Amino acid sequence: MFATPAALEAYWRMDEKVTSSVRSAAASAILSDRSLRSGFRPVPCLALFGEFNAGKSSVINMLLGRDVLPTAVVTTTRRPTYLRYAAAPLFEAISADGKREPIAPDGVKTPAQQGVRHFEIGLPNKLLRDFVVLDTPGFADPYNDPQCTLDVLEDVDICIWCTLATQAWRQSERQTWLSLPTRLRAHGILVATHIDSLSHPTEHERVRTRLERETSDLFGDIVLLSVPDAMRAKRANGRIADPELWRQSGGKALAAALTRAAVEFGKTRERSEERSEGVAAPPEGDADLKAFLATVMQTVPACRAAAWIDLAERRILRFDGAETGGDTGEAQLGQAIAGLFQGKHMRQIDELTRRPRRPAKGDNQTLREIIITSKECVGILLRAPFQPDRALVIFGGQTADLGLTVARARDLLAFTGHLV
Numbered sequence: 201m202f203a204t205p206a207a208l209e210a211y212w213r214m215d216e217k218v219t220s221s222v223r224s225a226a227a228s229a230i231l232s233d234r235s236l237r238s239g240f241r242p243v244p245c246l247a248l249f250g251e252f253n254a255g256k257s258s259v260i261n262m263l264l265g266r267d268v269l270p271t272a273v274v275t276t277t278r279r280p281t282y283l284r285y286a287a288a289p290l291f292e293a294i295s296a297d298g299k300r301e302p303i304a305p306d307g308v309k310t311p312a313q314q315g316v317r318h319f320e321i322g323l324p325n326k327l328l329r330d331f332v333v334l335d336t337p338g339f340a341d342p343y344n345d346p347q348c349t350l351d352v353l354e355d356v357d358i359c360i361w362c363t364l365a366t367q368a369w370r371q372s373e374r375q376t377w378l379s380l381p382t383r384l385r386a387h388g389i390l391v392a393t394h395i396d397s398l399s400h401p402t403e404h405e406r407v408r409t410r411l412e413r414e415t416s417d418l419f420g421d422i423v424l425l426s427v428p429d430a431m432r433a434k435r436a437n438g439r440i441a442d443p444e445l446w447r448q449s450g451g452k453a454l455a456a457a458l459t460r461a462a463v464e465f466g467k468t469r470e471r472s473e474e475r476s477e478g479v480a481a482p483p484e485g486d487a488d489l490k491a492f493l494a495t496v497m498q499t500v501p502a503c504r505a506a507a508w509i510d511l512a513e514r515r516i517l518r519f520d521g522a523e524t525g526g527d528t529g530e531a532q533l534g535q536a537i538a539g540l541f542q543g544k545h546m547r548q549i550d551e552l553t554r555r556p557r558r559p560a561k562g563d564n565q566t567l568r569e570i571i572i573t574s575k576e577c578v579g580i581l582l583r584a585p586f587q588p589d590r591a592l593v594i595f596g597g598q599t600a601d602l603g604l605t606v607a608r609a610r611d612l613l614a615f616t617g618h619l620v
Contacts (some may be wrong), residue, residue, distance in 0.1 A: 208281040221511070242494045244465055245355050246331040246458075249380075250362035251373060252338030255393030257363060258427045260335055262451070263458075264325050265434075278344065279318050280352045283333040286322025287604060290501060294318050299576070300502050302595035318352065322501065331358075332498070342378065353380065357469075358387040362409045365392040365424065368407055369414055377418065386468070387461045391454065396426040421457035425450035456618050492612075493520040500608050502596040504577070507533070510590040514538035521595065537581060537593055540570055571606070573598075580606060584613055 248256040292300045292611040337344040347595045363369050406512040411422050430451035435441045446452050496506040505521025515534040
């Protein structure tokens with residue numbers, strides 16, 4: 201399921217320090233998260249929109265917590281930047297053709313970004329267990345084409361629109377917001393940033409009153425926020441040190457608005473799924489497979505496509521990601537992968553490497569994992585531990601940490617006992 205009010209409220213008080221022991225266990229810990237346990241449903245995407253220099257990246261820095269994300273990464277967003285949960289920090293640039301390239305943390309703000317479609321950052325941050333956070337280039341930025349932001353709109357489930365309190369909700373902002381999909385309004389939060397720049401506290405209420413009047417029915421919540429005060433209200437470990445300053449800064453209001461948006465979005469998604477099931481119920485197990493592969497795509501680093509294979513029938517039961525060329529392409533892919541596991545050459549390798557001792561009970565010594573690498577991509581094939589006639593296949597770009605990728609895939613397979 202999606203983030204619950206109690207879970208999100210707990211986030212604001214959690215210790216964000218990641219020790220070495222926690223880091224080594226993080227790949228397994230992520231799988232115990234409720235969002236993965238509950239039907240392997242992917243987490244919602246929280247996007248931040250606004251005009252150039254409206255404070256979007258500062259709000260993200262506050263949401264993630266002090267010293268979690270290097271300041272250099274979020275100073276100026278040049279391309280859409282996805283922040284996802286990862287056991288260890290990971291920075292990648294994704295080109296228009298889908299190729300992934302590891303980059304330095306400050307590479308996200310480097311002006312020379314021709315050919316880069318978007319960036320992806322993996323962080324061991326608790327908020328990212330509940331949301332994929334999307335930072336976007338500012339609208340009305342003379343150095344950026346707004347089309348790169350418009351291209352990612354279909355990924356967005358919940359959004360925050362940032363507007364400067366000193367000139368809040370200009371006509372250009374209104375026009376841009378009205379041009380975006382109307383579905384974003386129900387789960388949209390209008391955040392007036394830099395309220396600490398207003399000359400007198402009484403101006404806060406005047407700004408709020410005007411925003412409420414001019415944005416009626418356009419947002420679910422309105423928050424006035426001072427990021428510096430909100431950051432001072434928290435200790436280095438993320439716990440609230442000054443509850444009153446946390447309230448006055450708008451940090452508490454933003455946390456509550458985000459919680460409400462997540463809960464309402466979850467209800468909307470469930471109602472939509474129920475209506476879809478009423479029209480055409482999926483085959484037994486198909487919903488689980490769909491959700492499982494969606495989680496694989498989101499969780500395994502550099503994953504471009506994933507498939508669930510029936511080795512006995514040599515066919516693909518479910519495929520998610522890149523195009524395969526229709527039924528013909530999937531049939532050929534299923535046969536090829538089954539052949540890798542069950543072909544005579546692989547059986548010979550398996551026999552040659554068989555341990556001389558008698559195998560333990562239940563251990564048929566069959567080949568369990570295959571890793572295929574090329575200059576452009578990596579293929580990881582893993583036989584399901586509890587279903588020897590099933591296999592998970594992952595296709596991805598080259599990753600700096602192949603061991604972590606394989607470990608993450610293995611951990612996900614531990615939850616496949618209920619799949620058909």
